[in-house]
Amino acid sequence: MGSFKITGGKKLKGEIIPQGAKNEALQILCAVLLTKEPVTIHNIPDIRDVNKLIDLLESMGVKTRKLGPGSVEFTAADVDFSYFESEQYKDKAAQLRGSVMLLGPMLGRFGKGRAPKPGGDKIGRRPLDAHFVGFQKLGATFSYDSDDAFYHVDGDKMRGSYIWMEEISVTGTANVIMAAVVTPGTTTIYNAACEPYLQQLCKMLNRMGAKITGVGSNLLTIEGVHELSGCEHTMLPDMIEIGSFIGLAAMTESEITIKNCRIPELGIIPDVFKKLGIQMEFRGDDIYVPAQKHYQINRLIDGSILTVYDAPWPGFTPDLISIVLVTAIQAKGTVLIHQKMFESRLFFTDKLIDMGAQIILCDPHRATVIGINREYNLRGIRMTSPDIRAGVALLIAALSADGTSIIDNIDQIDRGYQNIDGRLNALGAEIVRI
Ligand SMILES: CC(=O)N[C@H]1[C@@H](OP(=O)(O)OP(=O)(O)OC[C@H]2O[C@@H](n3ccc(=O)[nH]c3=O)[C@H](O)[C@@H]2O)O[C@H](CO)[C@@H](O)[C@@H]1O
């Protein structure tokens, strides 16, 4: 497990290009299994979870051809199904959350799918019921072997049907869509998640010959087709990275231009940071964040305290709640942060309190941040990154702090942020990988 040694207090300056979106990449890469024809993907982020998924695809027989930085051609002509029963598959697939989305395409194309209990962040309960209920509605049978935590789905004679998603689950919706596109008949998915990741997936599948309507809404209609063909797809910039860079700029009083953000796809993300008082300018498709000594958290119309909370899209993504929380530390004013979806994502605030932040953790879902308005700086400490977004929140805190900080367990950060030390050091940060 690696660590970062951070010398805080440096002001950053310059341009940064966001990586391709992690959570989109995990869906799109699973979708290559749906066709025997080549699929070319561009803007693939070079991050641990994505590289593990590519390795998994290769191990099951998918041919890959590197076309350039971030561009790979995948051909799933010969998939070795016996691999899915191997110990190696169980071990590798259990290391990331995204591997669960191999089930939908396997079920759709081969009539059976296998997956271990997936990995990913330990941020509270992350049930998979919505995935399996969806497959069952299509006519698949489901069993779970609790001895080796392995899921089996089988469905030779599936038919399109009406599916009400038990939860507005991102990966669950992706899974059910990927099974349904090649299942005969009409499938209606109501209460579907509709994050840009899913919109991108649906657009790609439609280019492959799928018939999905309602893209971008919570009601999808899918006319099953016999088979899909190859296509070309380019990943959106990672909206979570973009939000992280906005927060980083504000906390460290830095002047940063975030390039090529695809601003219309960011939903309310910029607005939420603006509510913390952070100024930004949209310059074409770039977001320019000026160096700001002070930023003042808005109050509600009646003068009461602002709440920032997560919700399924088009609400505010839970993956940026930790970043908003850390950014509020040096603001003027008070904000209540409410992480509604996950019950174990706010415990990292203890470390921020050790650094000098004024935060009250009200309960596992809510924390009040009383901004210190740069009356003093945080102080560097040694800490461990509990999950990917808390990890980056701690990195932002460390970059803004006086003195040196060490962040352990940075594998968590590398799961989702490409060469974050190198890219931030290029803007003037001092982060050493130890
Ligand atoms: C690989 C991937 O794409 N990971 C993302 C995906 O995970 P993932 O798809 O695994 O998460 P889900 O969308 O299934 O939801 C996560 C949890 O939130 C709760 N829940 C969900 C929806 C809802 O309306 N109410 C509710 O309480 C459920 O307990 C659920 O277990 O979506 C999450 C929610 O945006 C993100 O944090 C993850 O980064």
Ligand SMILES: C=C(OP(=O)(O)O)C(=O)O
């Ligand atoms: C929770 C996240 O990832 P995963 O679902 O891969 O654990 C995340 O990206 O913030």
